[in-house]
Amino acid sequence: MFFVKTLEHRIDLHPSFFSASAPDFIKEKLYQDVEGTNTGTFMIIAVLQIDDISEPKIAPGTGFAQYNVGYRAMVWRPFRGEVVDGKVTNVVNNGFFADVGGLAVFVSKTMLPPSMKHNAEGSTPSWSEADGMIIERDSQVRLRIKGIRGELGQMYAIGSIREDYLGALLQ
Numbered sequence: 001m002f003f004v005k006t007l008e009h010r011i012d013l014h015p016s017f018f019s020a021s022a023p024d025f026i027k028e029k030l031y032q033d034v035e036g037t038n039t040g041t042f043m044i045i046a047v048l049q050i051d052d053i054s055e056p057k058i059a060p061g062t063g064f065a066q067y068n069v070g071y072r073a074m075v076w077r078p079f080r081g082e083v084v085d086g087k088v089t090n091v092v093n094n095g096f097f098a099d100v101g102g103l104a105v106f107v108s109k110t111m112l113p114p115s116m117k118h119n120a121e122g123s124t125p126s127w128s129e130a131d132g133m134i135i136e137r138d139s140q141v142r143l144r145i146k147g148i149r150g151e152l153g154q155m156y157a158i159g160s161i162r163e164d165y166l167g168a169l170l171q
Contacts, residue, residue, distance in 0.1 A: 001082065004048065005075045009034055012064045013056070026053055030069050036102075040150035042077040043102040078103055078145055078157065085169065088139045091125045093118050098141055103155045107143060111160035113167070133168045140169040 009030060017025050027050060034044050049072045056065035078084065078100070086098035086105060095108040109118070109127075116127045116135075126136035135141060143159040143166055150156075161167045 001077060001079055002045070003042075003075050003077060004072055005042070006051070006070065006072050007034075007044075008068055008070050011067045011069055012059065012062075013067060015063050015065070018065065023053060026067055026069065030071065034071075034073065038102045038153055038155060040152050040155060042075040043155070045074045045076055048072045048074055076101060078148055078155065080145055080148060082145050083142060083166070084145060085140060085142050088135060088137055088141055091127065091135065091137055093120065093125070096127060096135060098143065098159065100143075100157075103148075103157055105143060105145065105157045105159040107141075107159045107161060111146065111158070111162050113162055135168050142166050142169055 011026055011029050011033070013022060013026065030050065031047055035046055037044050050069060051072060052070035054068040056067055058064070059066050084100045084103075086100035088096050089099050090097040093109075095106060095112065098105045098107065112127060113129065116129050116133075119126050119128050124136050126134050128134045141161065143161050144163060145157050146160050147158040148155065
């Protein structure tokens with residue numbers, strides 16, 4: 001789910017950038033540092049507004065100026081039970097892995113419909129069903145998140161397609 005969140009980030013500015021254009025450099029550095037990063041609980045999609053740039057403090061022994069920048073950002077936080085779309089990155093005999101933005105999701109064979117069978121023949125392994133649904137590498141899938149685990153800079157989840165209207169999407 002998407003939210004707007006107020007956050008803060010510290011930026012260290014090298015003395016060679018001390019000039020009238022320092023605020024512009026700080027803003028550009030903020031965009032480069034935080035957009036697209038994963039905190040382990042949410043992913044920062046975009047910086048919407050910069051609220052405050054603090055007065056600089058000189059870091060002892062380095063000469064760098066430290067700025068604390070307050071900003072508002074659009075973030076994406078996945079929740080247990082949420083239905084999401086992703087792209088299959090790897091198919092194994094125990095299930096498959098899908099990428100949902102910055103979230104790596106594993107769908108175990110126990111979370112697949114019982115009618116799906118693993119097929120290792122051919123050029124790429126896949127999971128297929130008699131009615132024609134095929135899940136292989138680079139397929140688009142719709143799945144439900146069953147559990148989430150976060151670490152510093154990474155998020156992992158367990159997913160399921162064992163419900164109505166979930167599974168491979170038509171392309």
